Amino acid sequence: MGTDKNDRILLAHGGGGQLSDELIRRHILPKLKNDTLAELGDSAKLDVDSKSLCFTTDSYVVKPLFFNGGDIGKLAVCGTINDLAVAGSKPVAMSLSLIIENGFEIKLLDKILESIGKTARRNKVDIVTGDTKTVEAGAADGIFINTTGIGVRLAKVELGVEEISVGDQIIVNGTIGDHGMTIISQRQGIKFQSRLKSDCAALAELTCELLEKTSGIKFMRDPTRGGLAATLNEIAGSSGKSIEIRETDIPVDKTVQAAADMLGFDVLTIANEGKFIAIVSSESARDCLKICRNHPLGKEAAIIGRVIQTKDVPLVELITRIGGRRMVQMPYGRELPRIC
Amino acid sequence: MGTDKNDRILLAHGGGGQLSDELIRRHILPKLKNDTLAELGDSAKLDVDSKSLCFTTDSYVVKPLFFNGGDIGKLAVCGTINDLAVAGSKPVAMSLSLIIENGFEIKLLDKILESIGKTARRNKVDIVTGDTKTVEAGAADGIFINTTGIGVRLAKVELGVEEISVGDQIIVNGTIGDHGMTIISQRQGIKFQSRLKSDCAALAELTCELLEKTSGIKFMRDPTRGGLAATLNEIAGSSGKSIEIRETDIPVDKTVQAAADMLGFDVLTIANEGKFIAIVSSESARDCLKICRNHPLGKEAAIIGRVIQTKDVPLVELITRIGGRRMVQMPYGRELPRIC
Numbered sequence: 308m309g310t311d312k313n314d315r316i317l318l319a320h321g322g323g324g325q326l327s328d329e330l331i332r333r334h335i336l337p338k339l340k341n342d343t344l345a346e347l348g349d350s351a352k353l354d355v356d357s358k359s360l361c362f363t364t365d366s367y368v369v370k371p372l373f374f375n376g377g378d379i380g381k382l383a384v385c386g387t388i389n390d391l392a393v394a395g396s397k398p399v400a401m402s403l404s405l406i407i408e409n410g411f412e413i414k415l416l417d418k419i420l421e422s423i424g425k426t427a428r429r430n431k432v433d434i435v436t437g438d439t440k441t442v443e444a445g446a447a448d449g450i451f452i453n454t455t456g457i458g459v460r461l462a463k464v465e466l467g468v469e470e471i472s473v474g475d476q477i478i479v480n481g482t483i484g485d486h487g488m489t490i491i492s493q494r495q496g497i498k499f500q501s502r503l504k505s506d507c508a509a510l511a512e513l514t515c516e517l518l519e520k521t522s523g524i525k526f527m528r529d530p531t532r533g534g535l536a537a538t539l540n541e542i543a544g545s546s547g548k549s550i551e552i553r554e555t556d557i558p559v560d561k562t563v564q565a566a567a568d569m570l571g572f573d574v575l576t577i578a579n580e581g582k583f584i585a586i587v588s589s590e591s592a593r594d595c596l597k598i599c600r601n602h603p604l605g606k607e608a609a610i611i612g613r614v615i616q617t618k619d620v621p622l623v624e625l626i627t628r629i630g631g632r633r634m635v636q637m638p639y640g641r642e643l644p645r646i647c
Numbered sequence: 648m649g650t651d652k653n654d655r656i657l658l659a660h661g662g663g664g665q666l667s668d669e670l671i672r673r674h675i676l677p678k679l680k681n682d683t684l685a686e687l688g689d690s691a692k693l694d695v696d697s698k699s700l701c702f703t704t705d706s707y708v709v710k711p712l713f714f715n716g717g718d719i720g721k722l723a724v725c726g727t728i729n730d731l732a733v734a735g736s737k738p739v740a741m742s743l744s745l746i747i748e749n750g751f752e753i754k755l756l757d758k759i760l761e762s763i764g765k766t767a768r769r770n771k772v773d774i775v776t777g778d779t780k781t782v783e784a785g786a787a788d789g790i791f792i793n794t795t796g797i798g799v800r801l802a803k804v805e806l807g808v809e810e811i812s813v814g815d816q817i818i819v820n821g822t823i824g825d826h827g828m829t830i831i832s833q834r835q836g837i838k839f840q841s842r843l844k845s846d847c848a849a850l851a852e853l854t855c856e857l858l859e860k861t862s863g864i865k866f867m868r869d870p871t872r873g874g875l876a877a878t879l880n881e882i883a884g885s886s887g888k889s890i891e892i893r894e895t896d897i898p899v900d901k902t903v904q905a906a907a908d909m910l911g912f913d914v915l916t917i918a919n920e921g922k923f924i925a926i927v928s929s930e931s932a933r934d935c936l937k938i939c940r941n942h943p944l945g946k947e948a949a950i951i952g953r954v955i956q957t958k959d960v961p962l963v964e965l966i967t968r969i970g971g972r973r974m975v976q977m978p979y980g981r982e983l984p985r986i987c
Contacts, residue, residue: 323872323918324978347885349868350703350734350798358698363690364742364795365778368786394690402704402795406746438705442985446708446788455704455742455795458690528689532663545687578663638664645782 316411321441330439334417338424339403343435351435353400353457361396361458363387368451370645372419375489376505379452380422382580382647385509386531387456388430392511393527393583395466395518396458401427404438404453411449419450430509432456458511464518468546470525475614476592477550478585480513480599481506481607482558483535487577488566490646495570502562508581513602520598523591529583531647533638536575536623538584540637543621550623552612552635575625576638578646586614656751661781670779674757678764679743683775691775693740693797701736701798703727708791710985712759715829716845719792720762722920722987725849726871727796728770732851733867733923735806735858736798741767744778744793751789759790770849772796798851804858808886810865815954816932817890818925820853820939821846821947822898823875827917827986828906835910842902848921853942860938863931869923871987873978876915876963878924880977883961892952892975893966915965916978918986926954 319326336345343351367383377385384401391398403423407416427434485506492500510529518524526546530538535557543550559574567574581604587595592610599605623635659666676685683691707723717725724741731738743763747756767774825846832840850869858864866886870878875897883890899914907914921944927935932950939945963975 318984319979321872322978322984323877324916326979327872328977348734349730350701350736350796352734352800353700353702355698355700358695360693360695360797361690362693362740362742362797363776364744364793366744366746366780366791366793368746368780368782390689394688394692396690400702402702404704404706404793404795406706406708406791436703440706440708440985442708442788445785446985447791448782448786451706451746451787451791453704453706453744453793453795455744455793456690457700457702457797460692532661532667537663576664637668638662639659639666644658644661645780645786 314413316407316409316413316416316441318409318441318443321439327439334413335420335437338420339434341433343433353435355399355459357459359460361391361394361460363390364453364455365390366451366453367647368645369490369647370448371493372449374493374505375503377507378419378422379450380419381426382507383452383454384423384426385507385580386647387454388432388509388511389529391456391458392514393529395464396460397515398432398456398458398511400435401432401454401456402436403434406440406442406447406451408442408447408449409444426509430511461515461518466524466526468526468542471546471548471586471614473548473614473616474589475525475586476589476610477552477612478587478592478595479609479611480582480605482560482563483579483582484563484567484574484577485560486580487643487646488563491570491643492566497566499562503566506579506581508604510581510583510604513604514583517595517598521591521594523588524585526586527583531578531580534576534578536635536638539623539635543623547617547621549615549617549621550612551615551626553626554628556609556611558607558609575635578643580647654753656747656749656753656756656781658749658781658783661779667779674753675760678760679774681773683773693775695739695799697799699800701731701734701800703730704793704795705730706791706793707987708985709830709987710788711833712789714833714845715843717847718759718762719790720759721766722847723792723794724763724766725847725920726987727794728772728849728851729869731796731798732854733869735804736800737855738770738772738796738798738851740775741772741794741796742776743774746780746782746787746791748787748789749781749784766849770851801855801858806864806866808866808882811886811888811926811954813888813954813956814929815865815926816929816950817892817952818927818932818935819949819951820923820945822900823919823922824903824907824914824917825900826920827983828903830986831910831983832906837906839902843906846919846921848944850921850923850944853944854923857935857938861931861934863928864925866926867923871918871920874916874918876975876978879963879975883963887957887961889955889957889961890952890963891955891966894968896949896951898947898949915975918983920987
């Protein structure tokens with residue numbers, strides 16, 4: 308029992324007493340350190356640069372916890388940064404809440420916390436407040452993480468589906484399906500899984516550059532769960548405008564495509580964690596593309612389609628490689644549980 | 648299978664596709680409705696009244712999900728409001744993130760969401776952004792909830808342990824241990840459990856009134872996990888000043904005391920969910936007490952002790968009913984898992 312306390316999470320680590328305090332001071336604070344968090348108040352006191360904010364939350368339940376290209380910690384920080392980024396804001400602060408199963412290895416927790424700290428620092432987002440709960444073995448699957456973020460809205464940026472017009476172009480900043488196919492291949496143990504790598508990355512630097520240097524961006528969204536298919540269908544549904552994408556123009560990594568074909572998935576429905584879709588005016592599409600391609604996270608950016616007139620109901624259509632047309636449906640949802 | 652979709656949560660409800668959309672539109676939005684949430688963006692756009700904010704997060708894993716005096720939903724809203732309240736702010740917005748197990752009854756989810764909506768509305772806090780994840784049966788215990796809140800800091804209010812001086816009085820707004828003993832009694836099925844009721848309540852109205860009408864409040868905290876013992880030890884540790892409390896002055900409900908005695912708990916270590924500790928100047932203690940007693944959540948408020956000179960290390964001491972002195976230790980942590 309004596310060493311257990313240092314090796315594994317116990318229920319008492321979530322009890323609000325001595326052990327909770329030790330866990331916070333020895334394992335959490337050193338990896339995330341910043342002055343606001345170190346105060347350990349009930350709430351973080353936060354001074355922001357604007358009264359116009361973005362606010363977003365996500366819980367992460369990804370399985371496995373560690374994957375090629377990332378881990379649940381990196382994913383939790385990037386995912387929340389990305390939700391703030393595509394809403395047209397600059398992320399400034401984040402909360403971190405952990406639900407950990409009794410018996411979880413503290414070594415793994417440390418690895419995850421290190422990854423969280425590194426990703427947050429690299430993106431200049433402070434983790435300013437947090438919470439840790441423990442549950443019995445079997446009551447959670449290892450660890451679940453919630454991050455909730457605050458961003459400061461960029462001045463003069465007005466993004467919204469109501470801005471979208473027929474003729475607008477659709478840009479994606481790189482290959483699609485990488486994250487989802489990496490996770491599912493690791494879970495299913497397929498042969499070439501080592502050649503797959505999640506695209507998990509924080510997009511705020513690139514989106515802020517785009518919004519500051521161009522004026523034609525109408526709307527952005529990150530195609531996570533449900534992939535490009537879900538995101539484009541949501542945009543079509545809420546804007547009332549149809550969307551046409553061209554299969555030949557959509558960047559897909561060869562190994563990702565092979566894995567999707569082998570396992571029977573449509574890459575359009577597969578989750579991404581380092582991609583955004585931008586709907587931009589046709590005049591500014593080339594400029595946007597250029598800025599993307601000059602950024603490490605946009606080297607393979609492409610214009611993949613456009614907004615078209617709606618006939619009856621707003622639809623998403625794919626022009627296939629051989630020139631046919633097929634409807635891209637909203638995925639039902641069961642494709643990939645616990646992908647993020 | 649046909650009816651399952653309407654009765655129970657499926658993995659596909661968390662997949663980001665059609666079923667996710669249905670869950671949000673049919674079950675979540677109607678219960679929490681407000682204009683910001685209804686936009687369903689990646690982030691909520693939020694205009695706040697000040698650049699000086701409080702920010703706090705908590706995940707809730709309470710077991711059982713429904714208890715006398717509340718449920719996990721009410722608890723999740725109140726707990727986050729209270730963290731903002733004791734930091735000296737007025738809660739304005741909240742995020743809501745759900746992790747739900749495959750097979751969870753939608754009827755229960757609806758009950759929880761209703762309770763969340765009701766508590767948020769009553770306290771004028773909008774739930775402006777959210778997230779839903781599903782995990783396999785056995786990978787989570789029914790439902791876990793994260794709420795993260797933003798509060799606007801009250802003007803001219805400076806709370807902090809560094810404000811605390813020897814001679815300051817310690818006020819609690821009512822009986823202690825009610826929440827924790829209710830949960831543990833329900834779990835253990837003890838006889839008089841129906842006479843126990845959680846104190847789960849949102850304190851912001853009362854704390855804001857106190858902060859606006861008096862000027863002697865130095866510090867506040869809500870004694871949740873680890874109870875009064877943990878909170879007072881934290882205050883002593885971080886302020887460097889010792890604390891003396893008087894057993895006869897601490898309000899404890901008779902049934903709570905009986906349950907604690909029967910099950911071998913020290914009520915000082917038991918969690919509260921509708922209580923705060925305020926450290927106030929001796930001059931303003933009577934005024935504060937009066938304001939508390941005039942409020943429904945402070946009818947049994949009491950001055951329970953004072954800040955005293957530290958001899959060697961800062962300690963918390965209890966003057967017992969018979970006039971003895973005993974040290975109140977920081978609880979180790981294992982007393983009560985999943986109490987909140």
